[in-house]
Amino acid sequence: MDDAAARVGEHKMKRRKPGHSKKSKKRVNPSHGGGGPKVKKIDGKMKRLFRKRAREYNSDDDDKDEQKLDIQDDRDISAGGNEMKLLEAGDDDSDDNSADVSGNGSGEEDGADSEDGHGTAKFKDGSNAFRAAFESIMSNAVTDDGLGPVLSAQRKLVAEKLAEEGVEKKVKGEAKKEKQLVKEKGHVKPANYLDAREKFLIGVATKGVVKLFNAVNKAQHAQKGLNPSRSKDEKVIKKRRKEAFFSELKKPSSSSSANLTKVGTSGEDQAPAWAPLRDNYMFSNPGLKDWDKVQDASEGEGGSEMPEYKSSSDDE
């Protein structure tokens, strides 16, 4: 069996080198050996059947194909978990890697291949080196900066990149802020309380409203109880409005005349406001014309005063 296995292994190695040929062979194999000529596809049932047969043919046999199957089965067992994958690989003819691994596995199992032995030694050395490196890394105290544990070569780059990003961000942020400022230009959030200016403005507005409401009150007082949209009331309203208008006209005329007189008196010679202090107080006031006489008369007789007063008023 050993011989056969070795032979087969060699055979396989030889065959594997071309690569594609093996696959084609694999695909062909089952149809040749196991099943009848009708079976072309291998489905799950067939796979199981083949495996069973392989187990049964555990001894040397003449048929090469059957042997191959046997070996394949061995490989499967050695690969362990990869069993199904392998079979699938056989079916799909797409998975080259798994097939290679399986080949290696078989070689190790045989122990005949010198190359494989060399590989393991190398791996051992490699693992030692790796262990040493890993341990040295792990024993290093990690600097507690923002970058974290990074390889030294990388660290510089990362730092540079971060700094660059920071600068970029800053520039972008400033530009954004400026834009926002331009957008919000003139926008002022009002205070929660009323300051003096607002109070003054409200006062002005209130005055205006009061003025209007009083005017409305005055105007609409005349037409109380009348509906302006009714034609009957309209005439009455018109009449009343006219009266109100004329009365209003008369009023300001009197007030304006008063204004005029005021202006006149003040324009003459800055006369004192209190009448008794003015120069012409005695002349303008008829009752005080003959104040000494009146006093005398009042002492003597009361009737003489009246005609005098009348005459003086007539003179004026």
Add this chain to the structure above:
Amino acid sequence: MARMHNKRKRVFVKPVVKTPKHVDHVTGDKIPKSFVFSRGKLPGPLRQLQMDLRKLMLPFTALKLKENRRNNLKDFLNVAGPMGVTNFLILSKTDTAPYLRVARTPQGPTLTFKIEEYALAADISQSQLRPRCPPDLFKNPPLIVLSGFGTGDQHLKLTTVMFQNIFPAIDVNTVKLSSCQRIVLLNYNKDTKLIDFRHYSIRLQPVGVSRRIRKFVQNHQVPDLRNLQDVSDFVTKAGYGSESEADDEAATVTLASDLGRVNQAASKSAVKLQEIGPRMTLHLVKIEEGLCSGGVIFNEYGNPSEKKREDPKEVSPQESQEEGDSEDEMDDNDDDDLDE
């Protein structure tokens, strides 16, 4: 059959009655209408300000006016004619400040204001403890109060006339007090040359009535009487804050008619104003003859062309005309800058 005839007649008559569309049906005055829109792209807060201004101009404005970037002034003007729109309020923005242009269509003049500061209606309602917005607040046009404009300057006079004609005129004989809910105040400050633009809501409260009773009458809710010994306590016990409310004699009016449930015609009422925003501080920069074009009537910064303009009246009419033309061109350029 007769019914049918009647129906037909009614249908025929209806449009005849409806024809004076832009005219107040009580006073017969022409109602001014307005468009509020923007030239160029506006940032978020200014867009909000535009919306606030539209609300302020209600009800005779297009609240949901859709504008396209490709729309130019001519498009708005073409729409304005058949719609009876008489005023444009145009918001624009440059790097230095936002601008508000108030124009009369279709011939102008145009007043350009620089908006030095502004606060949105939302900001103002946020700053208030109890923002007030009754449901029918925007159903009637606001009153307008202009104060401090009587300095005798021509441009100020023009500003007054402009703003007075933005809102419908009030006929004292027919106006209903219940329709006076809002007031727009423009206060000119002589020293700073700035115009304060404020928007308040008007509220009337009966004087001499305790807060408790007022609330009771207003809300129609059963009051809480648990802590009172007698029902009379509810009326006689003075609530806090009632003294401070009654102090302002100047702000009281006697009403011509009943207003709401609380304000009786016979009793006195106190006028209370609460700001609803937006709030703006405007600076009159320029007045143009035409609609965003034409000769400059007034320029705050004393344009060199304006100085020339005052002189040549004495020199010769030909020269002045030429200069006028050059002015027009310059104005156009200014406009372009603003629009961008």
